[in-house]
Amino acid sequence: MAATMKLSTLGYAASMLSTGLLDEQFQKLLLLQDGSDPNFVVEIITLFCEDGERTIGELTKQLDKRCVNFDEVADFVHKLEGSSATVGAQRVKNACIQFLEFCKEKSRDGCLKTLDTLRVVFYDVSGKFKAMLQLEQQQAEATK
């Protein structure tokens, strides 16, 4: 990706790596981007943010029900676990792992508490991802 992303954007990604928001998997994703698909990272990040937001909305709805179906809740958490592991969103992945434990225990309180944590870490990552993409776009506009 190095060839197609601006240095300032890479710097932003590096700070997310150094604070533990992202892990080395994100660096590997950057290396997958090449000339044949210059929007690869943008698309991945956008997909992750949109899907993640949708999943958190679903989790909120599911845990709001009178009778919680913990298997369905776990299915949604698994999806977010999978996507966060794949993009390198380490803290989101770890929150999902914790969440799944409470699903196994069928603990509504545990799930609700972990959902709060998950919401915070997810919006932290997605906010920073969006800022990174905006920076990238601004840089691209400036060099036109």
Place this chain on the structure above:
Amino acid sequence: MVSNTRGSPVKALLVEDIAVCTFILSTMLHKFNCEIVVVKNGKEAVNLFLDGKKFDIVLCDKDMPIMSGPKAVEKIRALGETGVKIVGVPADDNAMEAFMTAGADVFVHKPMKLETLGTMIQEVINKKNIMV
């Protein structure tokens, strides 16, 4: 580096319901010039085999709606599809036994490394070239 000077492209079936994972694995498979078919659950995968479709490699998630990965693997093998390389690609740590008992050849935890996929694709190519 994956080398396929002799044969046709590797036919890959990706069984995955998570959009981000599908996108990334498809990108990785394209880098190895694979022909890719994507389905979103185990039942769709099994249906492809029932329709007579052939694949060289199947990359399969574990938890999916309608039919799980291990269940799909079991049914694919029961159809007599013993030659296709099936790779379980789950997100969680506890999936290995389920996949291997079902008949998967290999188990690779998400996220899959490009080099790992490359090695598997090369093995498939080598096997295809021997059979030609």
